[in-house]
Amino acid sequence: LPTCLSQAVSVLYAVVDRMFIGNIPQVGDIALSGVGVAVPVTSLISSFAVLIGLGGSPLMAIREGHGDHEEAERILSTGFILLAGLSLILTPLFFLLKAPLLHLFGSSSQTFPYADEYLGWYLAGTPFALLSSGLNSFVINQGMSRRAMFSVMSGAVLNCLLDPVFIFVLGMGVKGAAIATVLSQA
Numbered sequence: 001l002p003t004c005l006s007q008a009v010s011v012l013y014a015v016v017d018r019m020f021i022g023n024i025p026q027v028g029d030i031a032l033s034g035v036g037v038a039v040p041v042t043s044l045i046s047s048f049a050v051l052i053g054l055g056g057s058p059l060m061a062i063r064e065g066h067g068d069h070e071e072a073e074r075i076l077s078t079g080f081i082l083l084a085g086l087s088l089i090l091t092p093l094f095f096l097l098k099a100p101l102l103h104l105f106g107s108s109s110q111t112f113p114y115a116d117e118y119l120g121w122y123l124a125g126t127p128f129a130l131l132s133s134g135l136n137s138f139v140i141n142q143g144m145s146r147r148a149m150f151s152v153m154s155g156a157v158l159n160c161l162l163d164p165v166f167i168f169v170l171g172m173g174v175k176g177a178a179i180a181t182v183l184s185q186a
Contacts, residue, residue, distance in 0.1 A: 005149050010133070012156040013184070014039065017177040020163045024173055027114075031174050034114025037107045041098075042122055042129075045090060049130045052082050053137030061141040076138055083134040087127035094123050118178045125182025132185045159184035 022032040056079040063072040094101075102115045122129075132155065139148040159180050166176025 005153075009149075009152050009156045013159055013181055014042075016156070016160050016163055017181060020167050021174060021177050024167060027173070030110050031114040034107065034111035034116075035118045035174060035177070037102055037105050037111055037115040038119040038122070040105050041094065041101050041119055045094065045123075045126060045129060046133055048086050048090060049083065049132075049134035050137075052079050052086070052130075053134035056082075057137040057141035060138060064142070079134065079138060080131075083130045084127065087130045090130075091123055091126040094126070095120070098123065114174045118174045121175055121178030121182065125178075125185055128182055128185040155184040 018032060018035060021035055022028045024031055056075055060072045060075040060079070063069075063075060098116065098119055099112075102112060102119065107115045132151070136148045136151060139145075139151070162180035162183060163177055166172045166180050167174075170176060172179065
């Protein structure tokens with residue numbers, strides 16, 4: 001149940017961002033469309049975290065179950081290094097490919113500024129996105145699914161609190177939503 005709730009709550013990041021972005025006066029509908037164009041790129045980035053987390057964490061759990069604590073720690077360490085290394089590779093790569101990808105996924109001249117702004121700030125937080133998501137699987141496979149759930153839930157609650165402050169109170173718009181997401185993942 002905690003693992004299922006963690007997955008459900010992690011979807012809240014995107015839902016909450018969209019809910020607030022859609023209500024930005026005068027530009028909410030266009031801004032929402034722009035952020036929607038950026039979603040395939042953010043999903044692609046998160047798939048790397050899933051690759052490492054869901055690939056490595058069961059191997060770690062198997063080794064731990066056989067009493068091979070040293071090998072289990074090595075697998076966890078390797079997972080961490082892979083996630084950190086991927087973030088160092090993917091962040092600049094996606095910054096270089098940002099505009100072509102946004103156009104490929106359907107950004108128009110009206111939606112591009114919003115998609116570009118949101119994705120740019122999101123990409124700056126790629127290490128946090130990869131590490132928080134990828135390492136959560138290792139926490140779950142150590143038998144600490146409640147801790148993993150609270151980790152995800154605290155980030156989602158923080159995102160719900162920061163979004164309206166950054167978007168409306170500080171007047172940051174789409175950029176504020178992305179920064180709130182990055183801070184919440186951190």
